[in-house]
Each structure stands twice: as C-alpha cells, then as structure tokens.
Amino acid sequence: xxxxxxxxxxxxxxxxxxxxxxxxxxxxxxxxxxxxxxxxxxxxxxxxxxxxxxxxxxxxxxxxxxxxxxxxxxxxxxxxxxxxxxxxxxxxxxxxxxxxxxxxxxxxxxxxxxxxxxxxxxxxxxxxxxxxxxxxxxxxxxxxxxxxxxxxxxxxxxxxxxxxxxxx
Numbered sequence: 001x002x003x004x005x006x007x008x009x010x011x012x013x014x015x016x017x018x019x020x021x022x023x024x025x026x027x028x029x030x031x032x033x034x035x036x037x038x039x040x041x042x043x044x045x046x047x048x049x050x051x052x053x054x055x056x057x058x059x060x061x062x063x064x065x066x067x068x069x070x071x072x073x074x075x076x077x078x079x080x081x082x083x084x085x086x087x088x089x090x091x092x093x094x095x096x097x098x099x100x101x102x103x104x105x106x107x108x109x110x111x112x113x114x115x116x117x118x119x120x121x122x123x124x125x126x127x128x129x130x131x132x133x134x135x136x137x138x139x140x141x142x143x144x145x146x147x148x149x150x151x152x153x154x155x156x157x158x159x160x161x162x163x164x165x166x167x168x
Contacts (some may be wrong), residue, residue, distance in 0.1 A: 021060035028047055033048060036097060063095070084145045088137060100121070103117065146158070
C-alpha cells in the first residue's frame with residue numbers, strides 16, 4: 001500500500017474536521033436552544049447558532065490536535081468499549097485544558113493581563129463549569145465510539161454499512 005500524498009492527507013484531515021465540527025455544531029445548537037428556552041431568552045437564536053458554530057470549530061480542531069498527539073491510542077483496554085471510554089475521558093481532559101488556555105488567550109487578546117483573566121476565570125462557579133464539561137463528555141462518547149468502530153472495521157466499511165442500500 002502506498003503512502004498517502006500530502007494532498008490526500010490534507011483532504012482527509014479537512015473531511016474529518018468537517019464531520020466532527022458538523023456533529024458538534026448540531027449538538028451545541030440543540031443544547032443552546034434548550035438553554036435559551038430555560039431562561040426565556042428568545043432573542044438568542046441567531047447568536048447561539050454563531051456561538052455554536054465557533055465552539056464546534058474550535059473543539060473540532062482541539063479533537064484533531066488530540067488525535068495528532070495520539071491521545072487514547074495506547075489504551076490497554078482489552079475490549080472496544082474500554083478503549084472508547086478511555087479515549088473519550090483522555091480527550092475530554094485535553095479539551096478542558098485547551099478550553100482553559102483558550103479563555104486565557106482570549107483575555108489577552110482583549111487586553112487583559114493574564115493574572116486578571118485567570119482570576120476572573122477562577123471566580124466562575126465550579127459546578128456549572130463541571131456540568132457543562134460533563135455534557136461535552138457525553139457528546140464525545142458517541143463521536144469516539146463511531147470513530148473507533150470505523151477504525152476497527154476498516155477504511156470505509158462503516159460508511160458503506162450506513163449509507164448503502166440493503167441487498168435483498
């Protein structure tokens with residue numbers, strides 16, 4: 001089997017980014033819509049979709065960074081379910097770390113001192129932050145499961161199973 005060219009690898013990377021970003025966008029848009037119904041804030045629709053798209057793109061890139069770093073690849077789980085859970089948790093922890101770093105960078109870009117941004121971030125209540133991060137973990141589980149199933153079955157097999165017409 002020949003080694004993929006840079007163009008083929010770039011195309012595959014872009015396709016993976018769009019699959020992940022689209023999945024995350026749908027999840028985040030639905031969650032933000034649900035959250036807006038709880039607060040009776042009907043004017044957040046357009047802004048929530050934009051925010052959902054930006055968050056989805058950022059987290060999709062973070063997930064691809066995790067893949068490039070080999071997060072979860074060395075899972076010693078004897079069963080596929082263990083591998084999925086281990087990789088999801090490791091990726092979840094990486095996303096938490098990268099999200100905190102992102103918040104610090106955004107603060108710097110807005111002209112705030114790093115110490116002030118960190119102090120402001122630490123002022124946020126921990127329980128809602130943790131709850132939101134758990135929702136991200138729940139979103140990651142089916143994403144990682146699908147990717148692991150696809151990897152285990154082989155290139156294109158899962159996609160073919162999902163989109164091919166059944167043979168009579």
